[in-house]
Amino acid sequence: MTAVEFNHQIASLKSTLELFTRRFTTDKMESEDLVQDTVLKALTYRDKFKANTNLKGWLFTIMRNTFINKYRKAQRAKTTTDDTPELYYLNVADNYTFNTPDGTYEYKDIQRCVNEVKEDLLVPFQMHTEGFKYHEIAEELDIPIGTVKNRIFHARKEIQKKLVAYSR
Known part of the structure; x- marks a missing residue:
């Protein structure tokens, strides 16, 4: 397949790709970016495509992997910055840990x-x-797996009873 034929086939599948992005996102801009x-990527790695194989499937795989990689990258990059005056959130006492004597x-x-x-x-719990x-x-x-679930359930109930008594 020549480069021109390859490019033409990809262009003809663009509307199908746009529909496929709905599986991943409802945001129109993100969909267009995807x-x-x-x-x-398909044009860049055209030499990796094997002739007489499913081009649409290959493009869908590229799209899915691209979405997954972007999602994972975004999850790793989730950091919180404190832009408040005098770094209020960084200086607030942490009441949700066990670092206090109580x-x-x-x-x-x-x-x-x-x-x-x-x-x-x-043990199962x-x-x-x-x-x-x-x-x-x-x-x-x-x-048996049913016994495992049962023991975990009963362990939770027993712990909950003790903790309710503790809170009184």
């Missing part, structure tokens, strides 16, 4: 409540809070 980036006491008390849960409930999925816990402990 189509433009996709076309630019907070440390509360944290230790919560840990004590959690650790008082029965062993057979505590701790594994779940550490990020293990239900099926991973079931495999690790060699128990």
